Amino acid sequence: MRERFVHPGHIKARKPHVTQPESKLPLVVQPGWVEAHGKLFMLGPKGEYTPPDTIKPTQRLQNDTARSLFDRAKALSAELAAFKAWAFAEVDAYCALMLERYQAKAGGEKGNMTLYAYDGSIKVTVQTADRMAFGPEIQAAKALIDELVLEKSANSDDMLVVLVQDAFRTDKEGQLNRYAILALRRHDFPDPRWKRAMEAIQDSERVLSSARYIRFHERPGCDPEAIFQAVSLNLATAGRGGDEG
Secondary structure (H helix, E strand, O other): OOOOOOOHHHOOOOOOOOOOOOOOOOEEEEOOEEEEOOEEEEEOOOOOEEOHHHOOHHHHHHHHHHHHHHHHHHHHHHHHHHHHHHHHHHHHHHHHHHHHHOOOOOOOOOOOEEEEOOOOOEEEEEEEEEEEEEOOHHHHHHHHHHHHHHHHHHOOOHHHHHHHHHHOOEOOOOOEOHHHHHHHHHOOOOOHHHHHHHHHHHHHEEEEEEEEEEEEEEOOOOOOOOOOEEOOOOOOOOOOOEEOO
């Protein structure tokens, strides 16, 4: 008997049968809840599985309220981040149009600016602020000034002593008051050590980072005497306007 020829393309490959093992891992059904062994558990502070019927109703209510508030806050935070990115993109696009309009070239860092509505009722302020710190030169400045203070205090020069004590007083976090230290440069003492100390202060300044801020204000239109009120994007002050400081 002749064997029947079957074209290889007509042969269907059989899929091997694989038995899937039952998963032993807990299934996270929603934040704070897991399913294990066919039952639902609430996760405890240490990751333990707690049967929900053993948890007080007040604790369940507290959990639900906290998670509901948190979920809304997290969504709002993401929305604010997206708005911030969009707002700066709009400002940069406006600046690019102005450069193109006047055939100017962009150069240097982005500066501060204020955009006004035509009727003067709205203003949008964009600012760039540097985060500053002092380098090791500040220790040399302090040593020179301390040396002067010891001499001057013996001669009852109280003004210099008070100035230096206020300038180099640290805050609760152990940080120096930058503005108080820089204010020392407004004073001029004939001693050459003072001049070297002021030079050391100037050399010690470091720019750690820069940040851009955008702020929004409004006031009744067509009233140039009205005070601008801040449109707050801060939860602590949202819903109530604040006078422009």
